[in-house]
Amino acid sequence: MSMLFITAGRLARRYLPEPARTGLQQAAQAARRGLPGSRVQWGNINTRAPFSEFWGWDRGLPVDRYYIERFIAANRGRLKGSALEVQSAQYTGEIDAVEHTTVLDIDESNTRATLIADLNEPESLPAATFDCVVLTQTLQYTDPVAALRNVGRSLKPGGRAVVTVPCLSRVDPEAPSVDLWRWTPAGLRRTIELAGLRGTVAGHGNSLAAAAFMLGLSAEDVGRHRLALDDEAYPVIAGAVIEPA
Ligand SMILES: C[S@@+](CC[C@H](N)C(=O)[O-])C[C@H]1O[C@@H](n2cnc3c(N)ncnc32)[C@H](O)[C@@H]1O
Numbered sequence: 066m067s068m069l070f071i072t073a074g075r076l077a078r079r080y081l082p083e084p085a086r087t088g089l090q091q092a093a094q095a096a097r098r099g100l101p102g103s104r105v106q107w108g109n110i111n112t113r114a115p116f117s118e119f120w121g122w123d124r125g126l127p128v129d130r131y132y133i134e135r136f137i138a139a140n141r142g143r144l145k146g147s148a149l150e151v152q153s154a155q156y157t158g159e160i161d162a163v164e165h166t167t168v169l170d171i172d173e174s175n176t177r178a179t180l181i182a183d184l185n186e187p188e189s190l191p192a193a194t195f196d197c198v199v200l201t202q203t204l205q206y207t208d209p210v211a212a213l214r215n216v217g218r219s220l221k222p223g224g225r226a227v228v229t230v231p232c233l234s235r236v237d238p239e240a241p242s243v244d245l246w247r248w249t250p251a252g253l254r255r256t257i258e259l260a261g262l263r264g265t266v267a268g269h270g271n272s273l274a275a276a277a278f279m280l281g282l283s284a285e286d287v288g289r290h291r292l293a294l295d296d297e298a299y300p301v302i303a304g305a306v307i308e309p310a
Pocket of ligand 1: 151153201202203207
């Protein structure tokens with residue numbers, strides 16, 4: 066049925082004069098919106114207020130965290146020895162092969178931080194020190210090229226940085242003036258290249274996950290089985306594994 070509408074639209078664009086074309090297109094669009102299975106059932110989604118103001122944390126696991134946790138789990142084997150993580154040892158702290166985590170933050174009031182430094186400041190991280198760096202959902206607050214250069218320099222030979230960035234997200238309500246960037250997977254690839262580094266990048270998410278995340282719904286709301294399949298056209302996060310400089 067969809068193909069019929071697309072073909073009719075193409076023929077109309079090619080052969081009909083403007084007024085008839087517009088009328089036909091509008092009729093076809095209305096018919097498409099009314100097709101069984103295509104009609105939107107808004108229910109209680111028809112509201113400007115999201116279901117959560119905090120990415121879904123007050124309803125369960127935020128949708129982006131589902132993908133971040135899955136990405137960390139997939140790269141668990143790379144996390145070992147001396148680690149660097151931002152804000153807390155949330156992910157590296159759970160891994161036996163990690164012997165020690167240096168917790169980095171720019172925020173001096175963070176009592177979990179053992180290294181207060183600005184990622185944007187060249188050489189603010191010690192050189193060739195870490196076997197792994199976990200940098201989740203942080204680059205959007207930084208000058209990402211400078212920050213990645215710094216991270217790449219801090220890795221030991223053979224070490225890896227496991228990095229995630231938001232492809233879409235609400236603006237951070239606690240730091241709106243420094244929540245600067247969102248990426249596509251290709252954009253993250255380019256950012257890594259601009260930092261003079263090499264890495265592999267993939268998007269994680271699908272259109273339902275993307276819509277649910279923006280509405281403040283949690284992974285539990287959506288159902289993990291619906292989140293599990295990736296559609297590269299609709300990433301919620303991009304994940305990268307980056308090699309040392
Ligand atoms: C939203 S948290 C994300 C980190 C956390 N591990 C996670 O996965 O949610 C962002 C952290 O990055 C820190 N941060 C922001 N800009 C920074 C910078 N330029 N240098 C170092 N840390 C920075 C913030 O203070 C905050 O602790």
